[in-house]
Amino acid sequence: MLDRGAVSKLLSGENIKCRDVEDVTNKICNMKQDGYSTLQVLADFDYTISHCRFEKERMSSSFGALERYSGMSEEFRTKTRALYDHFYPLEVDPTIPAEEKIGLMTEWFTNSAGCIISEGVTKETVASAADSSKVKLRGKFDVFVESLQREEVPLLVFSAGVGQIIERVLSNAEISTKNVKMIANMLEFNSENTAVQFRPPLITTGNKSKVAAQEKEYFNSNINRVNSILLGDNIEDIQMAACVRNYSRNVLTIGFLNDRVEDRLDLYKSKFDMVMLNDPDFTDILHLFECLQ
Template sequence: MLDREGVTKFLSGENIRCRDTAKVTQKICEMKKDGYSALQILADFDYTISHFRFEKEKMSSSFGALEKYSGMSEEFRAKTLALYNHFYPQEVDPNIPAEVKVGLMTEWFTKSAGCIISEGVSKETVKNAADTSKVKLRGKFDVFAETLKKEEVPLLVFSAGVGQVIERVFSNAKISPDNIKLIANMLEFNSENNAEQFRPPLITTGNKSTVAAQEKEYFNSHIDRVNSILLGDNIEDIQMSACVRNYSKNVLTVGFLNDRVEDRLDLYKSTFDVVILNDPDFTDVIQLFECLQ
């Protein structure tokens, strides 16, 4: 039986906003009947698994780990900061049509990636940048990841960020990779260990559904996982559901709304089943997961 008290407690949490509680409750009920053996998790990394702010300080994305690293040239940091100042306001502007925003984000990611390659970063530079960065995992994500491992629930981390930075952050936090699949922008290095390109195609916030279509082996291996929880912080992260829609019974979508909350809340509530405010730790996600026990 569904623990309706637990679901009610989750949906009434101070960080939680939900447009249709009846719909969400029904999804949770159906997912609980199928159990953990039918469940998979699809999650963005930057500002979803990681914090947007922590103790009132703005945290870095995985691209930002390199862009702000003191070991990079001043010219590089100036260029990437200018790109951020130009494109970030457009990323969070709810008045820009989705099709226009996809083009803008593709331009931003392409130019940022070009700056990294032009800088000729080494494997050691990437490691040091990750180690000293302000990329911070949300509290209790390690607990969530360990619970998924114990219950044998696969976690797909699907990110438009820098793959090696994400791997290093996970490693430093002792996050087990055993049941985690990472799809991200992986740097490819030459014989001198300097980056020469990002492995194509370059993943942006706007093309995750297209990239997912190329990961047939992973999704085919989990075709019995007919229920999914999707975690993201951008409206475009909803695209991750496209890769499981053909065989899914239920996709429960959860959006972290970290910035410009007042003018984007209605948009997020109309896009995601559940919206999480206030940039909290993973307690709310763990509580949702426990509703499916």
């Protein structure tokens, strides 16, 4: 039987805000009754699995790992910095309508991807950029992954970031990916190990539902996993659930609210079941998972 006291304590923590505590508790109760064999986890990477800030310093996204890398040309870094300065404030602006924001994010990602290809990055460049980057995994993410593996719960990392950067960061942190499937923007290289394109379609923060629809093999293989925990940092990350909602009993959505907290808290509470504040580690997510034992 679910320890509702433990759940109540978890949901009343300083890092968590809920629109409807009773509804969240009921979802957790249903998931516990069904067991781990019915569970899957869908997670964004940048600023969800990774920190937005750490020790008061702004961390990097997987695209940012390349955009900030000192081995890139000054022209490249100037162009990509200008793109970031223009588009990031728009990404976190809660007043921009969803459809307009999707268009803006598509423009940003397309331009950034074009800069990377024009720069002629190599596999070695990508590895060096990842190794020296300020992409910082949230603390205890490794413990969370180990817990998922122990209970044979699959983890889908669904990211609009650069796949090879993410793979390298996880490898450097010695994160086992035995039960991990990744959908991300993968660079494709020619015989000289120079990037020639991102494998289409380019994933942005606004088209994850369309991309998910193309991953039928993965979702069909997990069709008996009727309970899902979804982790994201953008409202649009909820689209990751598009291919599980038609067979899901419960989808528990958790949003990491990293910027413009006061402006966006009500919006995030209206969209996510749980909202994570203060850029925390994975302690509370682990406690949630343990409640399902």
